Amino acid sequence: MKVILLNGSPRGKKCTYxxxxxxxxxxxxQGIETEIIDIGAKPVAGCIGCASCVNTGKCFVDDGVNEFVAKMREADGLIVGSPVHYAGASGHVTSFLDRAFYSGSSAMQGKPGAVIVSCRRGGASAAFDQLNKYFTISNMPIVSSNYWNQVHGNTPEEVLKDEEGIQTMEILADNMAWLLKCIKAGKDAGINLPERSPKIRTNFIR
Ligand SMILES: Cc1cc2nc3c(=O)[nH]c(=O)nc-3n(C[C@H](O)[C@H](O)[C@H](O)COP(=O)(O)O)c2cc1C
Known part of the structure; x- marks a missing residue:
């Protein structure tokens, strides 16, 4: 079993990492393989809504999104981490996930997901809510902890001093491991994802 952890901080191995x-x-x-993917500091293109991915299954911009989606097809779970920027998720992770989910949400469907956010002081729960919405539109079970998944700090050393935040991360990991093992046990017993009927899309036009 493998979990992909996406580090949405353009600062690399800092607080979110x-x-x-x-x-x-x-x-x-707990025997679960992991891979941390750094989003990096290079610009990440936003989605331009061209919908070329509908035909090709891939985003036409080649900046790591397609590689991430390919890795998610093989993975069993996803954890997205982001620094809090102006009480929201980082621009990098927002652009990245808009395109990853628009072009490749089938890779994430049915897989447990969790969000963690890192902030100096405020805006954590707004960023947390924002990022969870990628999962709640993609049939992904959300993994939680005993508090909203946030750490506080401006440096890695400060984050490690946030005892409650670190415990929240540890419990989140335990809950993710537990759910992945439950899903595997279910599959081994013949319990698979529900059959999905084709998506109904309606617009509200007067
Ligand atoms: C553009 C920008 C906006 C930020 N906005 C907030 C904010 O709204 N609230 C907050 O508590 N910290 C804010 N911060 C601080 C970071 O969220 C905080 O230092 C975080 O832990 C950094 O994570 P990182 O080291 O993984 O990038 C901001 C930082 C930047 C660069």
């Missing part, structure tokens, strides 16, 4: 690493280590200790 530190929290993701705590989760990855805890998952590894």
């Amino acid at each position: 530190t929290a993701l690493e705590v989760i990855a280590n805890r998952l590894n200790a």
